[in-house]
Amino acid sequence: MIKSQLVKKLLNKNPHLIQKDVESITSLVLEKITSTLENDGRVEIRGFGSLSIRKRKSKNGRNPRTGESVFVPEKKAPIFKSGKGLRDRLNYKA
Amino acid sequence: MSETLTRAELAELIYSEVGISKTEASEIVDQFFEEIILDLIDGNSVKLTSFGTFSVKHKKERIGRNPKTKEEAIIDARRVISFRASKELKRRVNS
Numbered sequence: 004m005i006k007s008q009l010v011k012k013l014l015n016k017n018p019h020l021i022q023k024d025v026e027s028i029t030s031l032v033l034e035k036i037t038s039t040l041e042n043d044g045r046v047e048i049r050g051f052g053s054l055s056i057r058k059r060k061s062k063n064g065r066n067p068r069t070g071e072s073v074f075v076p077e078k079k080a081p082i083f084k085s086g087k088g089l090r091d092r093l094n095y096k097a
Numbered sequence: 098m099s100e101t102l103t104r105a106e107l108a109e110l111i112y113s114e115v116g117i118s119k120t121e122a123s124e125i126v127d128q129f130f131e132e133i134i135l136d137l138i139d140g141n142s143v144k145l146t147s148f149g150t151f152s153v154k155h156k157k158e159r160i161g162r163n164p165k166t167k168e169e170a171i172i173d174a175r176r177v178i179s180f181r182a183s184k185e186l187k188r189r190v191n192s
Binding site: 004005006009012013016017020024025027028029031032033035036037039040041042044045046047048049050051052054056078079080081082083085089090092093094 | 100101102103104106107110111114115116117121125126128129130132133134136137138141142143144145146147148149151153175176177178179180182186187189190191192
């Protein structure tokens, strides 16, 4: 599924809304999550999971093609951890 | 600094920005995540441009060890979610 398909599904469930509104809602949600992570904040959506930032230390890496040693500066990486609800639903056995 | 964003704040934001009621706003936030979850349960990937991709990975059964008691136990084969942040998201959190 891609973003436009998600918009369509939400639109089908909410016939009282117009496409422009659902598109704004989708952008608002993703933008708010992004800006929270940008400020080193944490996102916790119960039943889905959490997003947070992990700091990666600088290291001496290698160019895999040439084998040349390169310095990789410290950086932040967004990480997702699935929540219990999602993990259970994903592995539900009837 | 260490603010935590939840469904409630997202609903509040939508309520204040889009002309819908608080109830509708909180319903659509729930539906937003529920639709993503349903697609993942079906085994599909969910790709959200300029944000990232959620996908399902299959883990094989393996023998794990309780780090505290050192007891061995079989960890069943299971499905897990992996998230790959888009270039744009990585750029934003590092700016």
